[in-house]
Amino acid sequence: MRKRWPSSWMPPLRRSMIWRPSSSARFTAAHSLSAGFSMSAVSSNAGFVIAASIAAAWAATVARRRSRAGGAMLSGRREEASMEPLGVVLTAGLGTRLRPLTPATPKPLVPLLNRPLIAYALDLMRDLGLGEVVVVTGPDDDRTREYVEAQAPPDLRVSAAVQRHPRGPGDAVASVGDALDGRTVVVLAVDTVLAGVDPRLLDGFEASGATAGLLLQSVEDPRAFGVAVLDGDRVVDLEEKPELPRSDLALVGLWVLAPAAVERVRTDPYINARGESDLTATVGAMLAEGHDVRGWLLGGEWLDGGTIDGLLHAQSRLLARAADEIAVAPRTLVTDSALHAPVRIGEAARVEASDLAETVVGPGATLEGVTLRRALVAPGATLRGGEYADVVVTAAGEVCGPGTEA
Template sequence: MKALMLAGGRGTRLRPLTHTSAKQLFPVANKPVLRYGLEAIRDAGITDIGIVVGDTGDEIRRTLGDGGDLGVRITYLPQEAPLGLAHCVLIARDFLGDDDFVMYLGDNFLVGGINALVEAFDGSGYAAQILLTPVDDPGSYGVAVLGRSGEIVGLEEKPDSPRSDLAIVGVYMFSPAIHEAVRAIRPSARGELEITDAVQWLIDHGHPVHSHRVTGYWKDTGRVHDMLECNRIVLQSLTGRLDGTVDDRTEVIGQVVVEPGAVVEESVLRGPLIIGADTKVLRSYVGPFTSIGDGCTLEDAEIEYSILVGSATVRGVSRIEASLIGRDVEVTAAPKTPRTHRLVVGDQCALRLA
């Protein structure tokens, strides 16, 4: 069995962060989201992985290389434009050959791995296996409609009036039958080749399609609050270790990871949280569910339930929460001035001012 990892999306819902970086490389607990999926695939015994890349392909290549450090073999498959999930299968035809494969969306986060799902599909005779989970806003996802016996009778891609609350999770199992399906369908009204249309084609032509309800934690990390929630879930399973330098005037509470080279002085660390390598935390409070990347600086600051990417600086600011702060960002206290706001703000930002 092979795997097809999709990492070509533009991440419009995470802008402006994704103007300068691939959304699949945004860190959760200081590890790229994409890497969690690759590890799940590897742990299921699949080591031959094709990664579909787009505009951010060079950054993804630099980060992952040939996959050797993960124990897998990566083949990169360029996609000239985001033309739909089924289009990804189309351009991966030569790589996939006639093997069964798992297709994994690179911005999806699934706790518990996919071992059992791969085992259930292997040798089952199904043409496809899709994962479903109930959601509050089904119109934002592909949705499955089930019959009275639980069989899949229809699929809809981001419908205006959903007939079901069962969203299709971004992990699929396919037999080679899917290749005929993706060649047969036509672009949707969005101008994309939809994987839901391809699976519907399989159903309409008598191919067995199995569904499986996800009982564990799943998130599409395409939005800010989803990213923070995933970070919270991962940090909950943290085992504390203090590999950096923490002085005796610092209070450490709960599960806290301080990576090598980090320095913490006169601060309060209330876990679960992680502080990256070569980061400095001085006279600051770091609260629960916070990930601070490598090479950051916190000085006379307070922060919790947030993610700081590498080389960010927060100085003299109280209090930051539920925030994503990108690479090389500097957040400092304003000088004592009249109570006015003077802003220089890029496109598609969100500000909340006291």
């Protein structure tokens, strides 16, 4: 699909260029991808069957949790909901693998399809039936704290905690403090974007009586990850970045901890050679002591938003779900330019004499005389001239990524 726009403001009919699904189909897209973007694939009859089954499972999960809490999820009073599971999103890392997008943009606010990574994490927590989430930030990250307070999903209570020093993921969990008391905790790394997580996962974990649970996926080369060995759904071995892996099942960055495991992370964690509280190794130590640890295979997709290459790959995978879509936000000016689907352009952006394909342009960005293929343009960026592929354009106009390598 290709559209060429003359020198003028985008026409009012631009809405007709974007397929807009029914409310049922929108739920499918938002749930299965935690992204909330329209995609034509769900217009098929099969898509609506899937939407119905996912919607029913999710609604049933939330209803069960609200019933057990006696309405606590609706009341918003922590004392009534103190035994309800808690979500914790880890965001306090320095984001060095995302430079130069970071540190000017905090890692949780790095955009993916013009949504910050933290938005995907909050969506997943909600889809698991959680009613309360704590986002752990670094001491100087006021922007993320302001975002979650203002932009959290309306059916999710979200607060922020601060990890004062970068002492590992276990320390980040412990920094949540008294809100952890007596609760099962779902921990998610903010740069982990997951599709297809079973909304009944948390109910199954609680019913099992296990101490901890890990979400896993088969990978070609597991040596860069924590690796689990399963016997059924029980983890029988857990290694961190093994040279000779005993399985290909990698930890994807979602941990479920029963209260006993939470207390262990707070009071007696495994401290690694870097002096950090290692969350996975602490679970591994409990496994070695005979505790019951469960593992679940992710049937959907695991996308890595923690590196420049990973971010571009994640964008390509999500854009592929809307391969025929050209989505242009309001107050955007596109003149003398060719747009080849899929393309997304954020609000108040300006694109002049440019040629774009498989590209996402952030709000307020300016492109003049450029050709971009498989590119991510950060909000507010300005780029004039040049031909690029497989790149990220930062807010400062710096071009980086695999497409710039010699």
